[in-house]
Amino acid sequence: MSDKQIKKVRPHPSQSEGLIFEKSSPGKKAYKLPPLDVPQVDAAKLLGSAQRQDLGNMPEVSEFEIIRHFTRLSTWNYAIDLGMYPLGSCTMKYNARVNEAVARIAGLANAHPYQPEKMSQGALRILKLLSDYLLEITGMEAITLQPAAGAHGEMTGILLIRAYLESKGNPRKKILIPDSAHGTNPATAAICGYTVENLKSNSAGMVDVSALAAQMNEDVAGIMLTNPNTLGIFEEEIHKIADILHEKGGLLYMDGANMNALVGKTRPGDFGVDVMHLNLHKTFSTPHGGGGPGSGPVACKKHLEPFLPVPVVITKPDGSLGFNYDRPKAIGRVRMFYGNFGMHVRALAYIMANGYDGLRLTTEDAVLNANYIRKKLEDVYEVPYKTPSMHEVILSHHRQARQGVKTGDIAKRLIDYGFHPYTTAFPLIVADHGAMMIEPTESESKEEMDLFIEAMRAIAEEAQNEPETILKAPHTTRVSRLDEVTAARRPILRWKPEKT
Amino acid sequence: MRYLPKSPQDREQMLREIGAASIDELFSHIPDEYRLNRDLKVTRQLAESEIVDYFQQRAAECAAGYANFLGAGAYNHYRPVVVDSLISRGEFFTAYTPYQAEIAQGTLQAIFEFQSMICELTGMEVANASMYDGSTAVPEAVMMAMRITGRSGAVVARSLHPEYREVLGTYSKYQGIPVATVPFLANGRVDLNALDQAISNQTACAVIQSPNFFGTIEDVVAVADLVHKKGALLVVSIAEAISLGIVKPPAEADIVAMEAQSFGVPLGFGGPYAGVIATREKFVRQIPGRLVGQTVDQQGHRGFVLTLATREQHIKREKATSNICTNQALVATMATIFMTIYGREGFKELAEHNLAKAHYAAQQFGKKAKVLFEGAPRFNEFVVQSSEDPHVINNRLLAKNIIGGFPLQKFYPELGNAAVWCCTEMITREQIDAAAQAVAQ
Numbered sequence: 001m002s003d004k005q006i007k008k009v010r011p012h013p014s015q016s017e018g019l020i021f022e023k024s025s026p027g028k029k030a031y032k033l034p035p036l037d038v039p040q041v042d043a044a045k046l047l048g049s050a051q052r053q054d055l056g057n058m059p060e061v062s063e064f065e066i067i068r069h070f071t072r073l074s075t076w077n078y079a080i081d082l083g084m085y086p087l088g089s090c091t092m093k094y095n096a097r098v099n100e101a102v103a104r105i106a107g108l109a110n111a112h113p114y115q116p117e118k119m120s121q122g123a124l125r126i127l128k129l130l131s132d133y134l135l136e137i138t139g140m141e142a143i144t145l146q147p148a149a150g151a152h153g154e155m156t157g158i159l160l161i162r163a164y165l166e167s168k169g170n171p172r173k174k175i176l177i178p179d180s181a182h183g184t185n186p187a188t189a190a191i192c193g194y195t196v197e198n199l200k201s202n203s204a205g206m207v208d209v210s211a212l213a214a215q216m217n218e219d220v221a222g223i224m225l226t227n228p229n230t231l232g233i234f235e236e237e238i239h240k241i242a243d244i245l246h247e248k249g250g251l252l253y254m255d256g257a258n259m260n261a262l263v264g265k266t267r268p269g270d271f272g273v274d275v276m277h278l279n280l281h282k283t284f285s286t287p288h289g290g291g292g293p294g295s296g297p298v299a300c301k302k303h304l305e306p307f308l309p310v311p312v313v314i315t316k317p318d319g320s321l322g323f324n325y326d327r328p329k330a331i332g333r334v335r336m337f338y339g340n341f342g343m344h345v346r347a348l349a350y351i352m353a354n355g356y357d358g359l360r361l362t363t364e365d366a367v368l369n370a371n372y373i374r375k376k377l378e379d380v381y382e383v384p385y386k387t388p389s390m391h392e393v394i395l396s397h398h399r400q401a402r403q404g405v406k407t408g409d410i411a412k413r414l415i416d417y418g419f420h421p422y423t424t425a426f427p428l429i430v431a432d433h434g435a436m437m438i439e440p441t442e443s444e445s446k447e448e449m450d451l452f453i454e455a456m457r458a459i460a461e462e463a464q465n466e467p468e469t470i471l472k473a474p475h476t477t478r479v480s481r482l483d484e485v486t487a488a489r490r491p492i493l494r495w496k497p498e499k500t
Numbered sequence: 501m502r503y504l505p506k507s508p509q510d511r512e513q514m515l516r517e518i519g520a521a522s523i524d525e526l527f528s529h530i531p532d533e534y535r536l537n538r539d540l541k542v543t544r545q546l547a548e549s550e551i552v553d554y555f556q557q558r559a560a561e562c563a564a565g566y567a568n569f570l571g572a573g574a575y576n577h578y579r580p581v582v583v584d585s586l587i588s589r590g591e592f593f594t595a596y597t598p599y600q601a602e603i604a605q606g607t608l609q610a611i612f613e614f615q616s617m618i619c620e621l622t623g624m625e626v627a628n629a630s631m632y633d634g635s636t637a638v639p640e641a642v643m644m645a646m647r648i649t650g651r652s653g654a655v656v657a658r659s660l661h662p663e664y665r666e667v668l669g670t671y672s673k674y675q676g677i678p679v680a681t682v683p684f685l686a687n688g689r690v691d692l693n694a695l696d697q698a699i700s701n702q703t704a705c706a707v708i709q710s711p712n713f714f715g716t717i718e719d720v721v722a723v724a725d726l727v728h729k730k731g732a733l734l735v736v737s738i739a740e741a742i743s744l745g746i747v748k749p750p751a752e753a754d755i756v757a758m759e760a761q762s763f764g765v766p767l768g769f770g771g772p773y774a775g776v777i778a779t780r781e782k783f784v785r786q787i788p789g790r791l792v793g794q795t796v797d798q799q800g801h802r803g804f805v806l807t808l809a810t811r812e813q814h815i816k817r818e819k820a821t822s823n824i825c826t827n828q829a830l831v832a833t834m835a836t837i838f839m840t841i842y843g844r845e846g847f848k849e850l851a852e853h854n855l856a857k858a859h860y861a862a863q864q865f866g867k868k869a870k871v872l873f874e875g876a877p878r879f880n881e882f883v884v885q886s887s888e889d890p891h892v893i894n895n896r897l898l899a900k901n902i903i904g905g906f907p908l909q910k911f912y913p914e915l916g917n918a919a920v921w922c923c924t925e926m927i928t929r930e931q932i933d934a935a936a937q938a939v940a941q
Binding site for chain 2: 030031053057071096113136162357365375387415478
């Protein structure tokens with residue numbers, strides 16, 4: 001039966017939920033405070049001209065309306081809980097429920113960051129154990145859990161390099177960044193006071209080592225390298241890269257965004273990396289939450305340890321744990337308190353649930369899944385770099401583009417098949433902005449992946465026979481393609497009451 | 501491993517179809533010498549019950565059940581049950597950044613509501629979709645002010661949260677941004693004469709916090725007047741956002757850099773929280789971080805998208821307004837739900853309770869010790885100077901299951917035996933009386 005045959009007086013209310021402000025009317029309440037047990041005060045007298053008179057258009061609604069409103073909104077989201085989320089470089093894996101449960105245990109959730117150290121031993125032990133585990137996993141020698149996200153970790157790591165080089169007399173001028181890198185890398189280098197120099201990839205999709213050797217000189221502070229890189233390719237000559245840098249006094253920074261391909265199989269600390277960040281919200285399963293919070297610990301080798309931000313967790317002579325603030329060479333603080341502790345709790349719970357064998361099997365399954373998808377799609381989509389894939393596979397729209405169907409269109413059509421799109425048009429080095437970057441993670445069953453493969457193959461066929469269907473996709477969502485041009489040209493960034 | 505949805509047969513079949521003899525073949529391009537041929541030295545797999553047990557034990561070592569007089573940038577407010585109930589929906593917490601707008605309208609609309617409410621509360625015209633936290637919002641605001649004014653330095657009140665100042669110090673040091681610090685007066689407010697002298701024609705902005713680190717509400721109108729006369733911008737940092745329920749918003753500021761933790765976000769030993777930058781419409785293209793905007797789909801239905809992305813790192817790379825690539829979407833959603841629960845009337849009532857508790861407490865403490873910074877209004881924090889070291893007082897209070905105020909010697913040695921105390925609605929009169937007695941002993 002089509003929609004036309006079913007008579008409806010209006011769209012279903014769950015699909016046409018308005019803004020919360022539009023549900024507001026004076027006198028509705030969703031709160032109840034207990035009686036005040038101290039004398040009431042005259043705010044006007046206490047605050048004088050600093051007293052606020054009213055709260056403008058803040059909504060007034062009842063509790064159940066709030067439940068309905070946000071529940072309805074939630075149903076308009078795709079989520080990893082609903083299906084495969086093959087966003088390359090984002091590592092959308094299962095977010096275990098026990099992680100959520102333990103992060104909400106009262107003693108941890110209600111711990112104040114300034115409560116005395118002797119009353120915070122449990123939290124400190126969590127920070128210490130997670131630090132120890134992450135050092136073992138990365139093969140590094142010192143760590144800070146303070147950075148709030150991946151890009152924040154990048155900034156912290158590059159500042160460590162800067163402070164280290166400054167201590168040797170010259171912070172240098174440039175950071176080399178491969179053309180396949182995430183946009184955060186060049187933005188980070190700039191925020192740390194460095195200029196960015198592009199590093200070319202070779203035809204295998206890896207850093208061109210001879211070009212690097214030619215580019216490397218005493219002006220170069222370091223290189224920011226993602227490994228496996230954003231093409232999902234392991235930089236096989238990583239140690240040569242490290243050697244070339246180290247010989248001229250530069251340092252190797254590794255963007256750990258793709259660590260899900262390495263855990264338990266190889267360690268950055270063993271292949272020459274000086275400093276790196278981890279994305280706990282990728283590799284270690286803390287939830288993405290619709291765009292944050294993340295957490296971006298930075299691990300480094302011993303020579304960078306004196307520069308780590310304050311404070312660091314130490315074991316005191318009496319065996320208890322504490323924070324050490326007395327670190328004269330430290331770069332300073334990058335965030336107040338100790339970082340996104342709630343994410344640290346979740347990441348530790350993830351490591352515990354996996355154990356050493358589960359972590360390794362996780363990596364193996366992630367790589368197995370990516371290669372399976374590659375094998376099952378390589379006859380219909382072009383594989384622009386033939387080098388073996390690790391945890392993600394990069395296809396291109398090259399063949400489909402002849403029918404006018406591009407990576408972004410195929411992505412939108414995937415939505416109709418019940419999947420979240422892969423990452424589109426990134427990395428930028430794939431010709432014609434045609435990249436389709438697919439990272440299934442270990443969390444997908446063979447059955448789910450077979451459905452995804454079937455969808456991708458069906459879309460490839462549609463590209464041949466009925467490209468229009470793809471170009472107008474998605475067809476099944478609550479809203480169709482949104483007008484982004486007008487949104488940017490005449491920005492409406494907040495609700496305002498209609499003028500009466 | 502219980503999270504992995506594959507049987508051994510699945511794995512074998514997949515390897516066969518790929519044409520690989522073993523899983524290690526898929527790792528064979530990692531050079532031999534870097535392959536890890538041993539088990540990681542981490543725990544064995546733990547059962548769920550063991551994991552819960554481990555964290556319960558750690559939680560028991562963290563002062564659960566203590567009354568807490570600590571504020572100083574992290575505030576213990578009641579979190580309505582509805583907040584966690586809603587954000588625990590997998591559709592919210594297991595979603596990615598809403599780049600694919602057609603299937604992310606839930607997150608996008610919630611963030612649009614967040615931006616709208618932040619504007620209502622702060623008196624600003626636009627707000628971003630949130631960012632890391634209140635401390636990092638300060639250097640982001642300073643860099644934004646530099647882009648707007650084309651000037652290069654900042655002047656910062658010493659009564660701005662010391663850790664916010666440290667974070668600004670890290671960002672500014674390596675970018676060569678000169679930062680001058682301005683003292684406070686006997687009433688706790690920023691010294692306007694010193695501020696006047698410190699601002700040069702190269703100062704991009706002045707940064708104050710209100711209520712400041714001592715709980716004192718700044719005279720934002722007077723500060724803005726002075727700062728604007730010198731052609732600089734005014735950045736107002738807000739650490740205790742509940743104050744906005746009863747304290748006049750800093751509408752004279754050019755940029756508000758705030759922390760939204762007070763809006764239903766757990767203390768959580770310091771994070772995750774959510775920072776926000778709000779500003780005037782004319783500065784919107786210099787704002788860092790994500791923005792959600794309203795638009796229409798092809799049928800004309802209202803919908804929401806991430807917008808003005810040309811400011812951001814994934815488009816502009818090294819020329820972006822910031823390297824930031826995340827917002828605190830889930831935390832912002834928590835805050836949105838919290839703000840909706842209290843709403844127009846509840847916010848005011850909640851703030852009044854805080855004001856009343858802190859006022860009562862200051863009176864009690866003032867009977868035997870000295871409450872500093874009289875003569876200017878306060879919200880829910882105040883500074884108590886005692887004859888004894890506040891650490892000694894706090895140790896005594898622990899026996900009564902009370903965590904006392906935050907000692908200030910470390911950051912403000914000139915105040916001697918002083919501590920900043922905070923009374924939210926969670927503190928009872930009984931606890932205040934007990935604490936005041938311990939201070940007076």
